[in-house]
Amino acid sequence: MSDAPVLGDLATPVTVIDADTGVGEIEALIRADPESLGLVADDQGILHVLDRAYLESVLAGRLGYGRALLFRRPARYLLRRPALVLPAATAWVDAARAVLERPNSAKANPVVVRFDDGRLGIAPVGPLVEHLSRRYETLAQQDILTGLGNRRRLTEVAGALLAGTGRQLALLLLDLDRFKEINDELGHTRGDELLRQVAAVLAAEPGFDSVFRLGGDEFVLLADDSEHLEETGRSLLHAIQGPFTVAGVPITVEASIGIARTTTGRRDLGDLLAGADTAMYAAKQHRTAVELWRPELAASTDLRLQAELRTAIDQGQLVLHYQPLVDARTGAVVSLEALVRWDHPRHGLLGPAAFLPGAERSEVIQALTDRVLTDAVAQAARWHRAGWPVPVAVNLPAPVLAQDRIVDVIAGLLDEHRLPAWALIVEITESAVMTRPDRSADHLRKIRELGVRVAMDDFGTGYTSLALLTQLPLDELKLDQAFVHGIHHARERAIVEAVAAMAKGLHLTLVAEGVEDQETADILTAAGFDVLQGYHFGRPVSPDQLAGPVDGHLGVGAGGGVESVDQQPQAVGQ
Template sequence: MAPARRPLSGRVGLVAAALVVLGEAVWLVAGLPGGALVSDVGAVAVSGWAAVACAGVARRHPAPLRRFWALLAATMILAALGRTVWTVERLGGHGLPHTPLVGALFTAGIVTGTAALLCSVAAPRSLVGQARTLLDGVIVGLALIPIGWVVVFRNLAAADLADPLRTFGLLYPMLDLMQLTILVAIAAPPRPVWRALTVIGIGLATRAVADAGYVSLVAHDSYAPGHPIDVCWPLSYLLMGLATRYPPPPSCAEEEETGESPLPPWWRVALPYLPVGGAIVAVVLARRPTGQTPHLIFLGMMALLGVLALRQGLAANENLRLVARLRRLAYSDQLTGLPNRLTFTRRLRRALRDDGPVAVLLLDLDGFKQVNDRFGHAAGDRLLRTIAERMTDATGRDGMIARLGGDEFAVLVAGDRPVPPERLALRLLAALEPLPGEEDLGVHPSASIGIAEYGPQHTSHTDLLRDADIAMYAAKAAGKSAYRTCTPQLRESAVTRAELIADLRRAVDEDQLLMEFQPIVDLSTGAVRSAEALLRWRHPRLGVLPPARFLPLAEETGLILAIDRWVIHEACRAAAIWRERSPEVTVAVNIAAAHLRRPDLIATVTGAVGAVGLPLRALTLELTESALIEGSEAVLDRLTQLRDLGVGIAIDDFGTGYSSLSYLHRIPATELKIDQSFVARLDADDARAYATVEMVNRLAGAFDLTVVAEGVETGGQHAAVTAIGCVHGQGWRYGRPVALPELLQTLTPVDAAR
């Protein structure tokens, strides 16, 4: 939406007001006759125009800008009225009409102007913040009273100060400087600078100079209406009207929406206290020879002390609130409102010191990462809050639930427990079951719960938490959405697991990994046209380990990335050797889901292929259904680029995961591998299994995907998949996984009938 155009009348009014100020300045400096009337009429005219300009811009803005400009319009109206009354009374023979009515009008303008500043987009939003800013301005203004006394009235005789209106004239510049201090406080960096406030600040400074100069001239009996200093007042009004030409910066509105207030610079904090030292010195200098302090200074200092006490009381209250907030931040989780890890640990240690029965339930959400990946972190945060509420209701008074971080929660059960921890775990699992209608959302994960009860085998709270963690991983291994209690067997298994992880970290560097290849045959000819690279680990103590024994650990620890890179390079090297004897063969390698999310996947693949001079079409990447369906758009784009380069993309173990037609449309696959669990049932004349394999084969044909039947072990299974029309087969029927030298011996066609 294009910004609204400023009306032509506004520009004409600004030019006219500027000409009035310029004309008045020339008139007064030249000392032409009628200067007093010119001064009064000019001030009334420009202040009236400024009031109209502020009122006009107020109608075009939403709150709080409307309040800001409306209050400034009221300020200019009061200035025009005050100057009009001043002019009328002066022409009526009052000389310098320092009457209560004029003073009341100008003071009311100060009040509305101050209220306008506190309503601006840069002002604090809270009442406490606004009160603090107002008190800062009052402190500066009161501190400047004794300073102004020394500057203006120091050399005047006491008789010259008998007129109270003459001495109390110091209040005008004091109020001006109070407003200027408030403006500096609210517009101080690092807030974005709004040019309107800058122009208004210049106007306030101009008015402060005018009021200070006027008071000094009057005090020394050297002021007469029409003095050149009079031009400063209409100039300040002109600047107020000019400020309406500047819209607020967008960042001000954004800050208002977020409610975030940036930290002020150090000088902003010290600003109200800087003039206080000068005020103390001025009080000493202002003492009369008789030792008395002028009444105005005495009253001003008493007021200053009162305001300082009020300001410090407000600061002390804010400090107490800040301490309370910091305690909440330190001991509670900001997302869910639950106690955090620090609070949980402190309560656990206190419970252990009480020597009562203590149990810990450690919960880890199953599949929560997929929620963040598919729906974004905002959806994940909402889900965590919902889960926290359900688990809090399920726990009740039987324990203290805390969020330890991420998707990990813990429950402390201590003292006289009304329910066993196992029953509490069942209640928590039931609370996490999706409600009617939530099953279709796909954003409600279950939880795995580990239970550990304090006993003689524990020496500290860390041992108890370690056992709960061991039990939680056992619950995940048991199929998730379950609980397990830590036992000596689980503890021993965890130690073995930790040792295996430590050994796995050395496996790649010490060349302990090896590759075997299982042939993939052309079912129509029996020829070996491809092979799947299968990883093995030659463990120095445990012997050769299959991938199921160590790859899950590699995925949990992040070692899978280094292992995957080694597999890709080793498979490409083997394929290059093989293609020297059979130029059309290909090799397939399994890729972990973690590697799909790596932006350097394409570089890894192309680098491995290029290093051995292998064409990209000779490599196929095998990926599980779950890894593919949970992939982001960036992952799918990455796979599409690889497919367009010629790399094959195979869906491994098809039928065991989502098997949804919608995701087949999205995934850039070139090959589909039917899971061996379906092929295995073909031997038993299972009509459903036969129909399933046949359906998958037709589905693959519709999507132009090559089909590989996995797990073919018998002649009956071979005959069935061949009759169904599968193009390729893989399994012990055609060959077991073997090292590369043995694979090279299978280049002759395999007798598919044997």
């Protein structure tokens, strides 16, 4: 058989009979060829399979009298549903899928195979299904884009190697530098082509047990430990340097490598990956290209947390909870705020304060925000398709807002998930705008031109001048909860009422955060606030705990009471 078997390879010739053929004649044909899988009956052009197992069953009969009762009847009396007829050129995988799509009562029936010259054959289903099962097993351990082993395959291979005794191993984690810029310039299709070319070079490098793609632009290589690991890493970087020609453009590849090695008592894949990730991040930060893990690298909690966060993003450990914002007068839900949590494998569900400050000090904030945006837009689209067109808000941290790519990222996600632009709200803080005022304002204008609404979050805690506030393309102004909590005092209430008057003058929707009781809600409503948010109306919960609107108000799913891991609600995306 060929490497890509087709159904004709499995088929054997079959005797075709007319549906009027007597059962006695059918039995004689079956007896004459013990190797035959059965016969094919033609009933006015419709083919039916009479396989050996079925014929022997009906001829024996439930009480042993089947042969005597059926002997003079025609084959038509035995026919079941029409046969599955497939061309001889059908691939085994496609044939197996067609077999499994049949009703349970017909899944075991052989397949009729039609050759180009009109001949018919018959093929058993067992080898087809077994082939499909092996194929799925292979795919489950294979990166579809590059053909390299995936994370699951890495776990299996590394587990087997680490389980042995005596052999010392090294894990090299390779991450391409500025790969997002290549995607932004040439498009994701061209970026994928570059990844395939890099993967091919890595797979051909001698001296490594296996090569894997973890996801994105990260690759893992396993090798024997040696004194020359840094030299090996630099040789690897030279091998993938290129240039590679993509869409007619020669691209030189730069990358960073982190290396971790097994030691006494340290033969766990998770530890090796974490160590290599920490070392790789240090290589990027210090521009050394290659770094070996060493204890002093782990001395920085931020660095270790950021390294783990990279893995968390790839493995889907980040989850979004949603908190409602309600109309101050009617209580109806007007939008939901997406808040990120980290479902840490060791520490449990972490609030944003545990990881976002460190993330914003590194480039990992870009990948984190991409993940939050992607998940939030996808969830909003699901709610829209389910008949609940609720807008969802996502925070844009300062380093993200300062990048030109953010406009294209948002536009691409809206298009991919077919979400109306008005159903997405981006929230920025005063500090985010003040980091790069001109560039931030320009990016916000372009985002707003898409139809996306823009809100300023935590207003009153930063240094935004009133002049700048009038220049920003804002739709909403969210007063920080610190002012809301003090609204029962005359001085603080005067400040809140002044902010409300200013927002109305700028034609902005005014939102109050941190509302925890009805008395506060009433005061804010009287002061002119349009939208309220806080634990009084609902804590952040997972999507499956939101049952959608009930008479215009938010319903809570069957999971029971709404709880949050935070002591106070955090900013969107934080």
